[in-house]
Each structure stands twice: as C-alpha cells, then as structure tokens.
Amino acid sequence: xxxxxxxxxxxxxxxxxxxxxxxxxxxxxxxxxxxxxxxxxxxxxxxxxxxxxxxxxxxxxxxxxxxxxxxxxxxxxxxxxxxxxxxxxxxxxxxxxxxxxxxxxxxxxxxxxxxxxxxxxxxxxxxxxxxxxxxxxxxxxxxxxxxxxxxxxxxxxxxxxxxxxxxxxxxxxxxxxxxxxxxxxxxxxxxxxxxxxxxxxxxxxxxxxxxxxxxxxxxxxxxxxxxxxxxxxxxxxxxxxxxxxxxxxxxxxxxxxxxxxxxxxxxxxxxxxxxxxxxxxxxxxxxxxxxxxxxxxxxxxxxxxxxxxxxxxxxxxxxxxxxxxxxxxxxxxxxxxxxxxxxxxxxxxxxxxxxxxxxxxxxxxxxxxxxxxxxxxxxxxxxxxxxxxxxxxxxx
Ligand SMILES: Nc1ncnc2c1ncn2[C@@H]1O[C@H](COP(=O)(O)OP(=O)(O)O)[C@@H](O)[C@H]1O
Ligand SMILES: [Mg+2]
Numbered sequence: 001x002x003x004x005x006x007x008x009x010x011x012x013x014x015x016x017x018x019x020x021x022x023x024x025x026x027x028x029x030x031x032x033x034x035x036x037x038x039x040x041x042x043x044x045x046x047x048x049x050x051x052x053x054x055x056x057x058x059x060x061x062x063x064x065x066x067x068x069x070x071x072x073x074x075x076x077x078x079x080x081x082x083x084x085x086x087x088x089x090x091x092x093x094x095x096x097x098x099x100x101x102x103x104x105x106x107x108x109x110x111x112x113x114x115x116x117x118x119x120x121x122x123x124x125x126x127x128x129x130x131x132x133x134x135x136x137x138x139x140x141x142x143x144x145x146x147x148x149x150x151x152x153x154x155x156x157x158x159x160x161x162x163x164x165x166x167x168x169x170x171x172x173x174x175x176x177x178x179x180x181x182x183x184x185x186x187x188x189x190x191x192x193x194x195x196x197x198x199x200x201x202x203x204x205x206x207x208x209x210x211x212x213x214x215x216x217x218x219x220x221x222x223x224x225x226x227x228x229x230x231x232x233x234x235x236x237x238x239x240x241x242x243x244x245x246x247x248x249x250x251x252x253x254x255x256x257x258x259x260x261x262x263x264x265x266x267x268x269x270x271x272x273x274x275x276x277x278x279x280x281x282x283x284x285x286x287x288x289x290x291x292x293x294x295x296x297x298x299x300x301x302x303x304x305x306x307x308x309x310x311x312x313x314x315x316x317x318x319x320x321x322x323x324x325x326x327x328x329x330x331x332x333x334x335x336x337x338x339x340x341x342x343x344x345x346x347x348x349x350x351x352x353x354x355x356x357x358x359x360x361x362x363x364x365x366x367x368x369x370x371x372x373x374x375x376x377x378x379x380x381x382x383x384x385x386x387x388x389x390x391x392x393x394x395x396x
C-alpha cells in the first residue's frame with residue numbers, strides 16, 4: 001500500500017495555545033530587530049555628522065594656520081610684490097629682436113641710452129633700452145637691482161619684462177607703449193592732436209597712482225627720483241603708466257668722486273632740498289609730480305629760457321598765480337579753453353600748489369593727491385557720459 005500524499009497534521013501542531021505564543025515571539029523579535037536597525041542607522045548618521053563637523057573644523061584650522069604663515073612670511077614683508085621672475089635675454093636675442101639695433105627701430109634717446117622697438121622670441125612687441133654706460137654696474141648688482149624692480153607690478157607702472165647682462169652689455173626690456181611719452185603729446189609742435197582736459201586729468205590720476213604704489217604700497221618704499229613727462233608712457237587708449245622707477249639708483253655711481261648728474265634727476269623737476277642738500281625722500285617725487293601737473297595745466301615745459309622774461313622757470317612763474325582766483329586762468333593752456341569749470345581749475349591749481357611748495361614736510365602724500373584727483377576725473381567722465389552718451393570705462 002502506498003502512503004497518502006499528505007501526512008495528516010500532528011496533534012502537537014494543532015495546539016492553538018502553542019501557536020499564538022510562537023507568533024508573539026516572532027513579532028517581538030522583528031520589532032526589536034527593526035528598532036536595533038533604526039538605532040544603528042541613526043548612530044551611523046550621527047557618527048558621519050560628527051566626522052564631517054570635525055573635518056570642517058580641521059580644514060578651517062589648517063587654512064587659518066596657512067593663512068597666518070603666508071601672511072607673516074610673504075604678504076606683509078613683500079606686500080604687492082609677487083615673486084615674478086624677470087626674463088633673462090641673451091644679447092643675441094635682443095640683437096635679433098631689434099634688427100641689430102637698427103636706427104629704423106629707435107623709439108627715442110634718454111639719459112641712459114637709446115630705446116628700440118623690438119619683437120621678442122615669444123611674439124611680444126617690446127621697448128628695449130640699451131644702457132650706454134655699459135660695464136659701469138657690477139654684474140651682480142645690476143641683476144639684483146633689476147630683478148627687484150621687475151617684481152613691482154601695478155596697472156600704473158610700466159612692466160619690466162626682463163633684462164640682459166651678457167658680458168658688458170646692459171639692456172632692459174619693457175612692455176611697449178604705442179602712444180609714446182606724455183612729453184611728446186604736450187609740446188605743441190602740431191605733430192599730434194592736443195590732449196583734452198579730461199584726458200589730462202586721467203593721465204594725472206594714473207601717474208599719481210603709480211607713485212602712490214611705489215611710495216605707499218611697497219615695503220621698503222621706492223623713490224622714483226626721475227619723475228617727469230617723458231617717464232609717463234601712454235597706451236593706445238591714453239592710459240598712463242610710470243616708467244624708469246628706481247632706475248636713477250642704477251646710474252648713481254660716482255665719477256671722479258662727484259655724484260653723477262643722473263642722481264639729480266632732470267632739470268626743472270628736482271625738489272629744491274634735493275638739489276641743494278642731496279636729501280632724498282618720497283616728497284622729492286611729490287614735488288616732481290607737482291611740476292608734471294603744472295605742465296598738464298599749462299602745456300609748457302618746466303624750463304625754457306626762450307620764454308618772455310619771468311616765465312623761463314615754470315614753477316616760479318606759476319606759484320603766485322596758483323592761489324590767485326583772478327590770475328589762475330593765465331596759467332591754462334589755451335588749447336583747453338572751454339573744457340573745464342572754474343571750480344575744477346581751482347582744485348587742480350590747489351593740488352599743484354601743495355605739491356611744489358618748498359617745504360618738503362608740507363607737501364602731501366601721494367595717497368592724498370590721488371584722493372584729490374579722483375573726484376575731478378569722475379566728475380568729468382560722468383558729465384562726458386551725459387553729454388555724449390559715450391561710456392568710456394574708468395580705471396580705478
Ligand atoms: N616702453 C616704451 N614704449 C614706447 N616708447 C618708449 C618706451 N620707453 C621709452 N620710450 C621712448 O623713448 C624715449 C626715451 O626714453 P628714456 O631712455 O627712458 O629716456 P627719457 O625718459 O629720459 O626720455 C621716451 O621719451 C619715449 O618716447
Ligand atoms: Mg624714460
């Protein structure tokens with residue numbers, strides 16, 4: 001006989017009390033398990049939260065430490081002086097760049113030598129200054145000095161790209177400024193259109209900012225020593241940059257025991273105390289800035305003995321007029337007629353007067369000069385915008 005396909009339930013399994021007890025155990029176990037899983041999950045979430053929190057704290061702390069380290073080691077002593085290396089060129093490279101210093105590439109001549117336009121190996125156009133007193137500066141001294149100058153970077157300073165100190169050759173490679181120097185635009189030989197009042201004020205402000213950077217944002221301060229209109233260079237939009245800062249130092253060697261004339265800067269720009277006693281401070285540059293401001297205002301060079309009697313030295317002629325409301329207009333370049341308000345003229349005259357006063361201590365800081373010029377430039381550009389609808393961008 002074969003067994004039935006299903007065995008009948010045993011009597012034990014059929015006990016109703018036992019079966020409900022089992023169900024309770026199952027329910028309890030599953031509830032406890034669920035609670036345990038939930039608890040573990042919450043524990044894990046809490047653990048992750050704590051970990052992230054401590055990581056955040058650590059990162060912040062690390063950053064602060066790094067910040068403090070970099071602030072004390074790099075930012076404070078070398079403020080605004082990023083360690084950007086100057087490029088070193090061989091003489092051959094610069095010979096090639098300038099077509100063997102061809103006279104066709106001459107941009108101008110100055111107290112240090114000639115300046116050539118050149119095309120650098122990387123395709124950039126540059127102004128290459130060949131120092132004529134070759135071999136005068138020791139190789140190491142020249143490199144150190146030029147390397148230092150190449151670390152000064154501001155939108156208001158001409159960038160020094162690099163230099164060459166091959167054998168006896170001493171050359172400096174600068175960025176090229178297409179509109180040349182301010183001097184060329186102020187002398188009224190009719191070769192270039194006259195600069196208008198607004199442009200002159202913008203140039204004054206840019207140049208003031210260049211000096212402000214050298215005096216107040218670099219530590220130790222750099223005294224320009226040869227600030228003048230030919231050292232204010234203009235880009236295609238007439239934005240101005242100060243050039244040749246700190247260079248007079250390179251030319252300050254003594255010749256036969258006498259300090260070379262280079263130290264004394266350029267006639268007409270030198271502060272009286274520096275000319276008389278050789279005492280050089282940043283206030284000497286402030287004086288030179290005052291002379292440049294006078295040139296912008298009058299369109300006249302600082303010294304010209306061909307001018308009518310009493311007008312040969314610009315500063316002496318201008319001083320009494322700068323503070324006299326009735327005579328101040330005698331100062332203004334006739335080409336600027338109708339382009340300025342009396343209020344603006346008096347403000348510019350007051351700034352120039354402060355800068356050229358004989359007592360160095362009473363001259364303002366370049367920061368003060370910048371602050372005084374800012375409203376003049378802003379006012380002008382706002383009214384220009386209103387009248388012409390143009391939106392010439394202000395560089396601040
Ligand atoms: N970076 C430059 N870009 C364009 N022209 C320049 C540049 N540097 C100098 N020049 C021109 O060369 C001339 C001579 O310059 P420089 O040797 O510095 O003598 P200085 O400043 O006494 O005039 C300047 O007046 C200017 O016309
Ligand atoms: Mg120059």
